[in-house]
Amino acid sequence: MKAIVPVAGVGTRLRPQTHTVPKVLVPVAGKPILAHILDRLQPLGVDQVVLVVGYLGEKVVDYVRGRYRMRVHVVEQQERKGLGHAIHLTQDAVEAEEPVLIVLGDTIVEADLEPVVRGSRSAIGVRRVEDPRRFGIVEMEGDRVVRLVEKPDHPTSDLAVVGIYFLKNPGLLFRALDQVIREGRTVKGEFQLTDGLQLMVEAGEELTTFEVEAWHDCGSPDTLLETNRVLLEQSPQPDGRFSGSIIRPPVAISPGAQVRASIIGPYVSISAGARIEHSLISDSIISEGAQVEGVLLQHSLVGEHATVRGSETRLNIGDHSEIEIGHGSPHGAGKGW
Structure with a gap:
């Protein structure tokens, strides 16, 4: 058919x-x-x-x-x-x-x-x-x-x-x-x-x-994140171990992603090739090849091969972007929507 x-x-x-x-x-x-x-x-x-x-x-x-x-x-x-x-x-x-x-x-x-x-x-x-x-x-x-x-x-x-x-x-x-x-x-x-x-x-x-x-x-950032939450509730959860990290389900973490010394979840989707280090991430979608380091991230979309380093924020950043967030301005550059 x-x-x-x-x-x-x-x-x-x-x-x-x-x-x-x-x-x-x-x-x-x-x-x-x-x-x-x-x-x-x-x-x-x-x-x-x-x-x-x-x-x-x-x-x-x-x-x-x-x-x-x-x-x-x-x-x-x-x-x-x-x-x-x-x-x-x-x-x-x-x-x-x-x-x-x-x-x-x-x-x-x-x-x-x-x-x-x-x-x-x-x-x-x-x-x-x-x-x-x-x-x-x-x-x-x-x-x-x-x-x-x-x-x-x-x-x-x-x-x-x-x-x-x-x-x-x-x-x-x-x-x-x-x-x-x-x-x-x-x-x-x-x-x-x-x-x-x-x-x-x-x-x-x-x-x-x-x-x-x-x-x-799936037409807007807010509805995409809502769909992410609903579908993750229905999804099988990863049973892999991640170095020094805590996983709070529901999440979807690609086998090709790297997660180190971080707290992930709930409601986080991480695609292949992404690298997460020393971060706390919830209610977010991290696309293929993205790098997130030293960030408290919530309600965010991070595009393919984007790089985020810094402090606490909410983001909607596109592919190949690079954002460094100063510790003195926790809600600064790159705020989403």
């Missing part, structure tokens, strides 16, 4: 982490966001993935091809014209009458997908939310979708579309998106997938929904 995974987003709200790393490759709970998504798809029989790439797309493709035994189809979205446009671009890579999953590449969804992909109908993942105005929503009659609306001003449903879809016959969606784009139907200049799905409903296609158990946003 194929899965379409749009990964073209720039990740503006995650800067500076995304200046040199694609948003979907930013680490959380021990591995990149995209790895959490693909690891959930493989047990369903997904053996081919259609990546809709844009910003730093070659890094995403190299990552997937280097780590997964999946056939990778690459579609480039040169202009950011919305999710509907991104999916429309994949029609030459997807058989019109073969089932396909569509999974957004920047949101980690927890759901029992086995009965969904074995079911007889197309289905949309949903979750009840307090403020439906921020989301695409579905209206139901029984177990059938009768209407989809993108970010309604006056919502009549609290069932939000959360970014995972199963289509028995994707050709119907592609024809609907043809019409959406041909007629220039946009919301704030973007073609919406919900408009294509609504045209399918109007044409008589039976869509149902399935409830998503959890839905983890």
Whole structure:
């Protein structure tokens, strides 16, 4: 089975982490966001993935091809014209009458997908939310979708579309998106997938929904750290010993990381090649190759190959940065957000 995974987003709200790393490759709970998504798809029989790439797309493709035994189809979205446009671009890579999953590449969804992909109908993942105005929503009659609306001003449903879809016959969606784009139907200049799905409903296609158990946003520093906390609670804990260090679970520490004379945790993710010495770190994500020395670090993101030396602080620093924090100014240079 194929899965379409749009990964073209720039990740503006995650800067500076995304200046040199694609948003979907930013680490959380021990591995990149995209790895959490693909690891959930493989047990369903997904053996081919259609990546809709844009910003730093070659890094995403190299990552997937280097780590997964999946056939990778690459579609480039040169202009950011919305999710509907991104999916429309994949029609030459997807058989019109073969089932396909569509999974957004920047949101980690927890759901029992086995009965969904074995079911007889197309289905949309949903979750009840307090403020439906921020989301695409579905209206139901029984177990059938009768209407989809993108970010309604006056919502009549609290069932939000959360970014995972199963289509028995994707050709119907592609024809609907043809019409959406041909007629220039946009919301704030973007073609919406919900408009294509609504045209399918109007044409008589039976869509149902399935409830998503959890839905983890990775779009901003605060939500990324929250997702890190939630996923670490579910993760197996390292049993390795670290020289003169205390580990307070839950944490994720790569076997390729070095930790010396430090107190790590709770809620810390440390990637391969990182080196931590004489530091106390909690509620933070330390990326590949970063060096942290003599720091009391909390609620922080440290980018790839960045270096942090100094005192107590909260940081959001990008790749290859170097920060030395003077002991006289414990909340000084490099403060995050």
